[in-house]
Amino acid sequence: MTDARGSDSRVGETNARRAPGTPCWVSLMVHGPAATHDFYGALFGWEFRPGPQQLGPYARALLDGREVAGIGQLPPDRQLPTAWTPYFASDDVNRTAESVRLCGGTIGVGPLDAGEAGRLAIGSDPSGAVFGIWQAAAHLGTAVAGVPGTPVWNELLTYETRGVAKFYETVFGFEPAPDAAPGRDHVTLLLDGRPVAALHGVGDALPRDRGPHWMTYFEVADADASVELLAGLGGHVLTPARDTDHGRVATVADPEGARFSLSQRPR
Known part of the structure; x- marks a missing residue:
């Protein structure tokens, strides 16, 4: 992310x-x-x-x-x-x-x-x-935007980014900005120099039952509390809340299986 x-x-x-x-x-x-x-x-x-x-x-x-x-x-x-x-x-x-x-x-x-x-x-x-x-x-x-309960980010999970990066660049005018970290297949999509979405190549780690798909991140005030609430409502925790450079994030699914992420701003 x-x-x-x-x-x-x-x-x-x-x-x-x-x-x-x-x-x-x-x-x-x-x-x-x-x-x-x-x-x-x-x-x-x-x-x-x-x-x-x-x-x-x-x-x-x-x-x-x-x-x-x-x-x-x-x-x-x-x-x-x-x-x-x-x-x-x-x-x-x-x-x-x-x-x-x-x-x-x-x-x-x-x-x-x-x-x-x-x-x-x-x-x-x-x-x-x-x-x-x-x-x-x-x-x-x-x-x-910018408050709990709103979409804050979208990221494509795919096998590899090289081919699809060119597709999104041509169709929507994005400026691809590849991550320079060795071994990391991640491209941020920019519009007028501003990041608006991203592509993440995860290879064989991509869920076989899903294939390439876009992941929406929703802002929450407290990722851990939201995960606990979600589980009580019949949702599924796919990846528990974890600290990242951009805050605390959990990957979850609703009762019908739609995947999304919960994103808490850095404190």
Whole structure:
């Protein structure tokens, strides 16, 4: 994980339109949305209200009345894995989707309109990791940052970064900044010199049941307390809370198996 917060110390509402390539939203598709709402509501203090229904039943998660994430329902006849998906901002989702295809990725959903909120597509990179593309209209994306219960970082876990780094550089205009540490396959993605996401090549350590995938980090006030709460709510602790250069971090999963990380700022 790379700490993006050092380059952007703003805490509070983030109502500005994002520059193309900026992570702007995270969304989760599940089989049982009611139980999932209860889980994340108890864990992060989220409340929910209906959102655009173009992809089926969908709700936006609110923190103190401000939108932070989305949760939708998977088709009941499809047993797909549940996973948090980051969305990257685009000024033209059709053009970005075409770039995805030309660079060896695929587009599985869209581009399509999400009511008055905006326009979206869901695709995957050449390694198979799924991500979203968001062209904002009325809905600009996550409306608050820098407080517990909000997404703070997104990192791609993949076999190796060399091939996919070029893909994301070409499609979204990122500036790749490889880690100089020997034996570490890690690339920070920059926009205008500011870190916004990262790629981490983990080779054979990648979970076989998941393959390459994006990991969303959510900020918490106390990682250990949040892990204990999560376990009591039926979640799963995959990697216990540990100290890192960027704070205390735990890797966890919700009751349906969607993986994410809890991130506590350094004290």
